[in-house]
Amino acid sequence: MTRPEPARTRDRVRTTRVGRTIAADPTSTALLLAGPTAIDLWPGLRRTGERDGRVLVETAWTSVGALSAGQVRALPPRRTPTAYVTLFETTGPGIPPATGTLTLSYAPAAGDGLVNTRAVLELTVDGDELAASGVSDLRVRALSKGFLDNLAGAAEARNRAA
DSSP states (O other), X not given: OOOOOOOOOGGGEEEEEEEEEESSOHHHXXXXXXXXXXXXXXXXXXXXXXXXXXXXXXXXXXXXXXXXEEEEEEOOOEEOSSEXXXXXEEESTTSOOEEXXXXXEEEOOOXXXXXXXXXXXXXXXXXXXXXXXXXXXXXXXXXXXXXXXXXXXXXXXXXXXX
């Protein structure tokens, strides 16, 4: 008698959480995420079009570096009593299916009286899908950190220009 294959469990889910402080206020930072231009902040993604409310992208995230296509759907930032929250998901053969949450909240000022943002990005990916795509956990972490670095650069440049 053969044993049935075990059902997928939460153990196979990979969650990556990265954070950083941004020297700009959460409201202006959230405005950068209100349109498809937020996709441009992801390292290694290039927008190629739009279909049914999803942004079509091309990426070289796989371990072999071959270009492949995927889709990203991002909701506009939602205001909560303490933060701005953006939800998004990825699908397609070029990107491991993932769901994500980006939370932008007020951070203590550094003594200069200016408002800062605490940005926390959390990505959840099925471990089997991640392994099949050739994208490592370390690569997901590096891409997530790169996204926050790019968001910080754009928000801080906009803050200085204002």
